[in-house]
Amino acid sequence: xxxxxxxxxxxxxxxxxxxxxxxxxxxxxxxxxxxxxxxxxxxxxxxxxxxxxxxxxxxxxxxxxxxxxxxxxxxxxxxxxxxxxxxxxxxxxxxxxxxxxxxxxxxxxxxxxxxxxxxxxxxxxxxxxxxxxxxxxxxxxxxxxxxxxxxxxxxxxxxxxxxxxxxxxxxxxxxxxxxxxxxxxxxxxxxxxxxxxxxxxxxxxxxxxxxxxxxxxxxxxxxxxxxxxxxxxxxxxxxxxxxxxxxxxxxxxxxxxxxxxxxxxxxxxxxxxxxxxxxxxxxxxxxxxxxxxxxxxxxxxxxxxxxxxxxxxxxxxxxxxxxxxxxxxxxxxxxxxxxxxxxxxxxxxxxxxxxxxxxxxxxxxxxxxxxxxxxxxxxxxxxxx
Amino acid sequence: xxxxxxxxxxxxxxxxxxxxxxxxxxxxxxxxxxxxxxxxxxxxxxxxxxxxxxxxxxxxxxxxxxxxxxxxxxxxxxxxxxxxxxxxxxxxxxxxxxxxxxxxxxxxxxxxxxxxxxxxxxxxxxxxxxxxxxxxxxxxxxxxxxxxxxxxxxxxxxxxxxxxxxxxxxxxxxxxxxxxxxxxxxxxxxxxxxxxxxxxxxxxxxxxxxxxxxxxxxxxxxxxxxxxxxxxxxxxxxxxxxxxxxxxxxxxxxxxxxxxxxxxxxxxxxxxxxxxxxxxxxxxxxxxxxxxxxxxxxxxxxxxxxxxxxxxxxxxxxxxxxxxxxxxxxxxxxxxxxxxxxxxxxxxxxxxxxxxxxxxxxxxxxxxxxxxxxxxxxxxxxxxx
Numbered sequence: 001x002x003x004x005x006x007x008x009x010x011x012x013x014x015x016x017x018x019x020x021x022x023x024x025x026x027x028x029x030x031x032x033x034x035x036x037x038x039x040x041x042x043x044x045x046x047x048x049x050x051x052x053x054x055x056x057x058x059x060x061x062x063x064x065x066x067x068x069x070x071x072x073x074x075x076x077x078x079x080x081x082x083x084x085x086x087x088x089x090x091x092x093x094x095x096x097x098x099x100x101x102x103x104x105x106x107x108x109x110x111x112x113x114x115x116x117x118x119x120x121x122x123x124x125x126x127x128x129x130x131x132x133x134x135x136x137x138x139x140x141x142x143x144x145x146x147x148x149x150x151x152x153x154x155x156x157x158x159x160x161x162x163x164x165x166x167x168x169x170x171x172x173x174x175x176x177x178x179x180x181x182x183x184x185x186x187x188x189x190x191x192x193x194x195x196x197x198x199x200x201x202x203x204x205x206x207x208x209x210x211x212x213x214x215x216x217x218x219x220x221x222x223x224x225x226x227x228x229x230x231x232x233x234x235x236x237x238x239x240x241x242x243x244x245x246x247x248x249x250x251x252x253x254x255x256x257x258x259x260x261x262x263x264x265x266x267x268x269x270x271x272x273x274x275x276x277x278x279x280x281x282x283x284x285x286x287x288x289x290x291x292x293x294x295x296x297x298x299x300x301x302x303x304x305x306x307x308x309x310x311x312x313x314x315x316x317x318x319x320x321x322x323x324x325x326x327x328x329x330x331x332x333x334x335x336x337x338x339x340x341x342x343x344x345x346x347x348x349x350x351x352x353x354x355x356x357x358x359x360x361x362x363x364x365x366x367x368x369x370x371x372x373x374x375x376x377x378x379x380x381x382x383x384x385x
Numbered sequence: 386x387x388x389x390x391x392x393x394x395x396x397x398x399x400x401x402x403x404x405x406x407x408x409x410x411x412x413x414x415x416x417x418x419x420x421x422x423x424x425x426x427x428x429x430x431x432x433x434x435x436x437x438x439x440x441x442x443x444x445x446x447x448x449x450x451x452x453x454x455x456x457x458x459x460x461x462x463x464x465x466x467x468x469x470x471x472x473x474x475x476x477x478x479x480x481x482x483x484x485x486x487x488x489x490x491x492x493x494x495x496x497x498x499x500x501x502x503x504x505x506x507x508x509x510x511x512x513x514x515x516x517x518x519x520x521x522x523x524x525x526x527x528x529x530x531x532x533x534x535x536x537x538x539x540x541x542x543x544x545x546x547x548x549x550x551x552x553x554x555x556x557x558x559x560x561x562x563x564x565x566x567x568x569x570x571x572x573x574x575x576x577x578x579x580x581x582x583x584x585x586x587x588x589x590x591x592x593x594x595x596x597x598x599x600x601x602x603x604x605x606x607x608x609x610x611x612x613x614x615x616x617x618x619x620x621x622x623x624x625x626x627x628x629x630x631x632x633x634x635x636x637x638x639x640x641x642x643x644x645x646x647x648x649x650x651x652x653x654x655x656x657x658x659x660x661x662x663x664x665x666x667x668x669x670x671x672x673x674x675x676x677x678x679x680x681x682x683x684x685x686x687x688x689x690x691x692x693x694x695x696x697x698x699x700x701x702x703x704x705x706x707x708x709x710x711x712x713x714x715x716x717x718x719x720x721x722x723x724x725x726x727x728x729x730x731x732x733x734x735x736x737x738x739x740x741x742x743x744x745x746x747x748x749x750x751x752x753x754x755x756x757x758x759x760x761x762x763x764x765x766x767x768x769x770x
Contacts, residue, residue: 001400001623001626001627001630002400003399003400003401003403004397004399004400005396005397005398005399006396006397006399007394007395007396007397008393009392009394010392011390011391011392012389012390012391012392012642013390014388014389014390014391014642014643015386015387015388015389015643016388018388208623208626208627209627210606210607210610210611210627211603211604211607211627211630211631211634214599214602214603214604214606214607215600215603215634217599217603218596218599218600218602218603219596219599221595221599222595222596222599225595226595238386238593241386241593241643242386242593242594242595242596245386245596245642245643246596249596249600254639257397257399257630258399258400258626258630
């Protein structure tokens with residue numbers, strides 16, 4: 001196990017009818033901006049629940065945060081925050097709304113230049129941020145309990161991430177009933193997103209962290225166990241609750257304590273989203289199996305362990321088990337309706353060149369062994385076709 | 386899964402040579418009281434590491450916190466804190482030192498009467514407490530990452546617990562090398578303590594919390610996996626690290642999210658410590674197997690799951706598996722040198738009466754079904770003989 005720090009101050013309020021706790025969670029003297037997306041919260045009743053809970057409070061609204069939240073939209077919110085002297089942000093939505101709000105929280109306080117710097121130079125340039133508390137309506141990214149945010153910029157087709165301890169939500173309300181009305185593809189995407197988050201922190205090489213390995217396996221085993229009940233959209237409270245809590249645990253800093261991480265799948269996936277419009281989870285489901293095959297020798301040990309402890313494959317050599325783990329993972333994705341090939345998105349070999357060129361330009365080196373350059377990205381992407 | 390809140394703001398700094406981070410963790414304007422026990426930290430070098438790290442800081446010392454920390458001793462520290470205007474507490478030691486410091490932190494700020502009220506009336510009577518940061522030298526109780534404290538009072542042979550969100554450590558430093566010099570019985574006690582903490586939150590009845598179940602199993606599987614390497618005292622860093630992190634995870638609020646808890650073993654065990662001087666973990670190892678047998682029908686489902694997922698017993702009825710789980714747990718305790726009978730401590734059937742009388746006086750009702758009165762306590766204790 002490597003040395004680590006773990007500090008996660010987010011207050012999680014989990015369960016049925018928990019949105020009614022909002023007045024106890026936001027100080028009464030705050031001017032609140034409620035931030036949301038395209039208006040699905042007005043259809044599923046969450047908007048009403050929030051407004052009712054905060055009746056009588058000083059609150060304004062900002063809507064229109066896109067999936068893959070745009071810098072340009074976020075900066076509109078920043079303008080309004082400054083004009084209206086907002087001092088508490090309340091994102092109500094999924095990962096995009098919350099990620100967008102984290103950037104807004106930082107950008108609203110950033111005095112030293114173009115806030116896009118926060119994405120290009122990293123979150124450590126932030127000295128302060130507005131406080132935010134979230135109401136999560138789509139389990140997937142774990143953003144409700146971490147300091148991560150991913151923002152896209154339309155003008156340059158870029159999608160970049162930042163981290164800052166200053167943008168951890170003060171609180172996050174997770175009511176599993178809010179996800180009942182989600183379309184199947186969003187539920188599927190959420191499950192895959194959480195699954196891949198765990199794998200980025202697990203399928204690397206061992207540094208003797210048996211507890212963290214098992215905590216990671218606990219999450220993916222649970223995701224697999226409840227996945228069919230979730231995607232059949234039968235308003236199954238217990239399945240939705242376990243899915244929701246699993247997605248949060250997948251990326252709240254716990255399972256990466258003292259272990260080696262990868263994140264190459266995410267870095268490559270972000271470009272597929274930026275160039276070809278795949279949803280985040282769709283891009284991950286395409287890239288990860290191919291990346292695992294490409295990096296097979298480096299990941300064999302952990303993949304064999306995944307085969308044993310998650311997919312129940314206890315016979316054969318480590319090599320055979322690791323191969324079976326990749327096949328079982330692909331089958332699992334397919335079983336919940338998630339494609340795993342770029343062909344499913346009509347992306348061709350010639351399209352890939354754009355992505356490879358960008359990695360070449362940036363001279364990015366990826367993977368837990370820092371052995372994935374633009375050349376290996378090209379091979380991995382060809383394996384996705 | 387039941388509704389829950391989870392909020393744990395303690396900053397964990399884990400790994401080799403992490404005591405040197407102290408100057409970054411305690412604001413430089415603080416007057417620090419370093420609090421420790423009988424002086425073992427002077428023998429194993431931890432005292433020197435702390436003093437070196439805080440060289441030049443305004444720091445005084447208070448030593449002599451006992452195993453099962455005494456109210457009377459803690460109140461001596463409170464007197465000194467008030468006289469010397471201390472505003473940061475730094476416990477360096479195991480669960481007793483840290484628990485004692487939590488009480489000191491609360492008692493030093495308590496203005497409304499006798500601080501013993503905090504134990505009898507509960508932690509919610511506390512309005513403020515001094516900040517504390519810990520250096521842990523004995524993994525066991527999880528106190529380094531929670532708001533719990535257990536204090537004994539000599540004058541009345543009492544041992545009582547309190548909880549307050551105000552006494553979570555601001556930070557806790559966990560350096561596995563600090564446990565190299567521990568005697569075998571303390572290592573054994575720590576493993577059993579952590580194991581039983583997990584079971585108090587697991588071996589109850591199911592409310593459909595598959596993730597929390599697996600997170601609990603992750604901890605006990607890891608404790609079992611590394612236990613022999615820990616108790617053989619071979620300065621095995623990786624085994625000590627996994628033991629240390631497992632003990633913290635066993636009682637930091639995570640695995641009890643939304644589940645049903647028991648804690649009857651602890652409540653009965655506390656009295657065995659108060660009356661007969663058993664170490665905390667020794668009392669738990671004696672009580673739990675007997676309590677499981679007494680409450681067999683209520684716990685059968687989870688015990689069968691424990692048999693399968695921890696003890697590798699996959700054949701037979703649930704009844705048979707659950708029985709095997711109890712036997713395997715007793716064998717595990719014995720394998721690390723932990724007795725499981727009151728006879729091992731020369732406590733007889735007549736001695737038990739004192740404990741039963743106390744539960745009768747207090748009219749305490751224990752267990753996840755609130756079905757354990759003093760009468761059942763008597764039966765359980767007879768089963769420990």
